[in-house]
Amino acid sequence: MTDDLIAPGPGQACQVLAADDIFVSLGVNQGDGLAGPDEVCPGDIYTIDPAHRPMRLVVRPGPEGGQVVAEGSAVGRPGDAVTAEARYDLMGDEGDRVALLLMALPGGERLVLPLSPMAVGAEYTLVQVEETPEPAALSDMLCVSFLRGTMITLASGAQCAIEALRPGDRVLTRDHGPQPLRWVGKATLKAVGPFAPVVITAGTLGNAGDLIVSQHHRMFLYQRERRAGAATSELLVQARHLVDGERIFIREGGFADWFSLVFDRHEIIYAEGVPAESLMVSETTVHRLPAEFSEEVRARFPGLSQNQHFGTEAGRAFLEEMGGAILSRNPRRPR
Numbered sequence: 001m002t003d004d005l006i007a008p009g010p011g012q013a014c015q016v017l018a019a020d021d022i023f024v025s026l027g028v029n030q031g032d033g034l035a036g037p038d039e040v041c042p043g044d045i046y047t048i049d050p051a052h053r054p055m056r057l058v059v060r061p062g063p064e065g066g067q068v069v070a071e072g073s074a075v076g077r078p079g080d081a082v083t084a085e086a087r088y089d090l091m092g093d094e095g096d097r098v099a100l101l102l103m104a105l106p107g108g109e110r111l112v113l114p115l116s117p118m119a120v121g122a123e124y125t126l127v128q129v130e131e132t133p134e135p136a137a138l139s140d141m142l143c144v145s146f147l148r149g150t151m152i153t154l155a156s157g158a159q160c161a162i163e164a165l166r167p168g169d170r171v172l173t174r175d176h177g178p179q180p181l182r183w184v185g186k187a188t189l190k191a192v193g194p195f196a197p198v199v200i201t202a203g204t205l206g207n208a209g210d211l212i213v214s215q216h217h218r219m220f221l222y223q224r225e226r227r228a229g230a231a232t233s234e235l236l237v238q239a240r241h242l243v244d245g246e247r248i249f250i251r252e253g254g255f256a257d258w259f260s261l262v263f264d265r266h267e268i269i270y271a272e273g274v275p276a277e278s279l280m281v282s283e284t285t286v287h288r289l290p291a292e293f294s295e296e297v298r299a300r301f302p303g304l305s306q307n308q309h310f311g312t313e314a315g316r317a318f319l320e321e322m323g324g325a326i327l328s329r330n331p332r333r334p335r
Contacts, residue, residue, distance in 0.1 A: 014057055016075065017103065019110035021052035024124060034102060035111055037086040046090060046124045055322045057111065069105070076105045085110070087298050092125035098124055129327035145187070145258035145279075146271055147197055147212035152261075155179075162259045162271075171261070174220070174268040174275055182262075185260035196252040198239035204247040207272040212256060215240040215250070220275035222270045228293065236277065 001039035020033030027044030029035070034046065059082055061187065076082070088100045089112070099115040118124065145153075151159040155170035155178030163186075165171075170178045189195045200211040214217075218236040231281035242248045261269065266280040 010142070014059070014113055015054045016057045016103070016111040016113050017048075017052055019112050021049045022100065022112055034100065034110070036102070039087070040126060040129060042126050042129065044126050047122065048118055048120050048128060050120055052120075057113075070086050075111065076109075080106050086129060087115075088126060089128040089131075091127050092119075092122055092124050103193070112257060122239045126247060136225075145185075145217065145260045146276075148257035148259065150259070150271050151209065151273075160252060162261070163257070165259075165261070166275075171263070171269055173263070173269075174270075176265065176267065179263050179265075181261060182264060183262040185262070187258050187260075188255055189258060191254050191256040192252050195256070196250050197256055198248065199244060199251050200239065200242070200248050202272075205274045207274045209272050211272040211274065211276075212251075213239045213271075213276065218276050218277045220277065231284065 018033075019035070022034045023046065024030050024032050024044045025047045028041040029039070029044055034040070057073040057076065058070040059067040060070040062068040062081065066081060068082060069078055069080040071078050083104045085102045085104050088102065090098050090100065098118050098244060101113040101115055103111045103113060105111065146162050148161075148163050150162045152162050152165060153172045154160050154170050157172070160169070165181055165184055167181055167183060169181045171181050173179045174190065191197060194215060196215070197212045198215055198217070200213070200219075202209050205211070205221075215238065217239050217240060220241065221235040221237055239248075240250075243250055260279040262279050262281055267278045268275045269278055270276075
């Protein structure tokens with residue numbers, strides 16, 4: 001295995017829960033497990049059953065498109081179609097956002113893939129339902145990557161193209177100063193649908209050049225004054241929520257070379273001069289990597305104990321309330 005992440009293989013593994021393992025602790029559907037989009041009720045509060053047992057689901061592309069269960073899966077039978085029924089956005093007690101993908105197997109069995117870390121004992125309020133989400137390889141649902149050519153700020157202040165970085169290089173981080181890079185992941189994907197990049201044009205966030213990232217990559221935005229609805233003045237915002245069709249847009253077509261960076265901790269680094277997150281290594285995220293890569297990451301990062309950087313996860317609704325003010329005067333690192 002090299003330090004580069006190569007293109008995904010035919011079988012991809014992720015960790016799922018039974019739908020009943022995430023249930024309504026308070027609300028209209030109290031006591032019920034996570035149900036279909038026509039059955040859930042926004043405002044219901046969900047929690048994870050302390051006795052839940054995560055299961056390993058392995059999928060591969062189906063012969064007629066979509067995803068099917070692959071050999072080695074602990075749930076389903078090889079060849080069973082995996083259907084995405086809905087995506088749910090929930091908010092935790094402290095304003096942190098989580099996303100859940102509800103999937104169905106033949107026979108009606110429902111599974112849940114947490115797309116964000118969830119804590120046992122915490123309560124999450126259902127705030128948004130997205131029916132029939134766009135199909136995507138499950139292992140790439142939370143791809144946190146920069147496009148080839150992105151300039152990363154090193155500890156010396158010099159700029160380095162991301163594809164030239166190697167493990168051991170010292171990169172400047174917002175909170176912990178110079179930190180050694182531990183791992184560089186690389187993947188080439190067709191730039192369509194959920195894998196089409198988000199282009200943040202030069203100057204929009206104070207970035208010196210166009211910053212091109214994956215749709216789920218979170219940018220770090222700072223408010224001089226904490227706003228209602230945000231637990232902190234520091235915001236983490238997925239790039240897809242910033243799209244306005246003008247200064248920030250999704251660019252489809254061709255193929256994209258993606259690079260992910262991993263440090264000892266979940267860090268905020270500087271890409272094109274503006275702060276953005278590194279890939280967070282935890283049980284939740286590693287289970288979404290292709291099996292051969294998750295084994296390498298486990299070996300490199302025993303314990304998988306990285307925690308999310310402190311800050312409030314801000315969704316599209318919050319940004320719409322803020323209007324364009326959230327994008328103005330966000331600081332960047334001098335070049």
